[in-house]
Amino acid sequence: MFELFNYEFMQRALAAGLLVAVICPLIGTFVVMRRLSMIGDTLSHASLAGIAAGMLGGLYPLWSALIFSLAAAIGIEKLRKHFPQYAELSISIVLSASIGLAVVLISLANSFNADLMSYLFGSIIAVNALDIYIILGLSIIILVSVGLFYKEFFYMAFDEEGAELAGMPVSSLNMYFTVLTAMTIVVSMRVVGMMMVSSLMVVPVACSLLISKSFKNTIFLSVFFALISVVIGLFSSYWFDLAPGGSIVLTSVFILIAVIIVKRIFRMQ
Amino acid sequence: MGAEIIRVENITFGYGKAKVLDNVSTSVIDGDFIGIVGPNGSGKSTLLRIFLGLIKPQKGTVRVFDTDIEKFNQWGKIGYIPQKATSFNQGFPATVEEVVSANLYPVVGLAGRIKKTHCEKVDEALQIVGMLEQKKSMVGRLSGGQQQRVFIAKALVSAPRVILMDEPTVGIDQNSEESFYELMGFLNREKGITLVMVTHDIGAIDNRVNRVLCLSGGKLYEHDCAVSRASDIFKEAYGKRDSLPIIHRH
Helix, strand or coil: CCHHHHCHHHHHHHHHHHHHHHHHHHHHHHHHHCCCCHHHHHHHHHHHHHHHHHHHHCCCHHHHHHHHHHHHHHHHHHHHHHCCCCHHHHHHHHHHHHHHHHHHHHHHHCCCCHHHHHHHHCCHHHCCHHHHHHHHHHHHHHHHHHHHCHHHHHHHHHCHHHHHHCCCCHHHHHHHHHHHHHHHHHHHHHHHCCCCHHHHHHHHHHHHHCCCCCHHHHHHHHHHHHHHHHHHHHHHHHHHCCCHHHHHHHHHHHHHHHHHHHHHHHHHC | CCCEEEEEEEEEEEECCEEEEEEEEEEEECCCEEEEECCCCCCHHHHHHHHCCCCCCCEEEEEECCEECCCCCCHHHEEEECCCHHHCCCCCCCEHHHHHHHCCHHHHCCCCCCCHHHHHHHHHHHHHCCCHHHCCCEHHHCCHHHHHHHHHHHHHCCCCCEEEEECCCCCCCHHHHHHHHHHHHHHHHCCCCEEEEECCCHHHHCCCCCEEEEEECCEEEEECCCHHHHHHHHHHHHCCHHHCCCCCCC
């Protein structure tokens, strides 16, 4: 059963997948509770523009994706100040701009090649050593940051005005959190692909919200569900020759459906 | 007379051309239990938000604990219970303990760790409001009155000298309202916490507060007496005596 891990590419795939399974729902829980679920899609589209730009300019795509994603994250925060009552409006504006830019850059590159496709739909088994180092480095930054600012991010998610009144530097922390979200997107793109990255931030969180007993519990359960999704998704993709990114996301959706059904059964009893 | 906790002088604030507050001056003195009343749109919440520094007046000065509000940074001394306290996202997956602990920020600071002594402060605050047993309950599953108590505990955990409240009894039942006022009386008399409360319910605060600030037409009328003994001013603020919004007496 475990002979597939004799292959180095599968070891790298599993390592990348497990890291992503930890950081995606970790950031995703705060994102969902702040009702900013669309931010994942927006930043992943900005990353796509970054990848296209990287391919055009000969830069390593994950770096250019990170730069574009961070620029989009900062743009969202700046716009949010102009529309304080409509947080989602700034996200929609940056989403539109990112799609437009991505399409223009891809057309300039005059190609829609296999490499670009691997970023669109994920290519976990093609993760190379450099990818692993980048994923590991960014994951450590994300984990340490959430560890340090957990109580701040929690307060801002629960009651942003209250956090501000408590003397918290809410604007700076908002910016930092959005930057962490951008990093999470870039890290996850290689694994599940740009089209599905936000689902790994949202679906495991949705599962845990159905049964969690506290905020911390929500985070741990989300990570647990994401880890199961990655492992089952990766194994099934190997055995049944399926796309790994899609298998991981579909597994997480099946888990969500299972949790809903089990919860309903328990309620009926 | 106690020390001045909040002092606003000659403040003016308006939305567009309409002045909500016109050259208003007042202060909150240590030990006060103040009720801010007035008709809808008279600027009650605006005045409270100016006290908190959430709104900057177009003219005038605001001093908190003898410091210009722009330079004030000891926010743990001020507790705030907003109008929407009990209308937060009811699906938010947080326990009572987690919600109350959130306001330890002024105590532990940026990236500070919550230690055992801080947890004791949380228990103490929950004990005062009678919610210690529900510490591990999800806050969204509590009744409106219980949630209100959790938000009072949240305000109390940073050991505030003053608590500002914006219509705190909206959306809670009569029994919960009665016990809320009992708790407020306890905090004011026994714990020495200064209280400032915006309310529509003039009848309920009658005989409970020691000062009434009545806002009307951009002006502020101030009394050091119970509402029922200030009827002239209320007549001016609300119109005819018959229409005075004295809601109920117990």
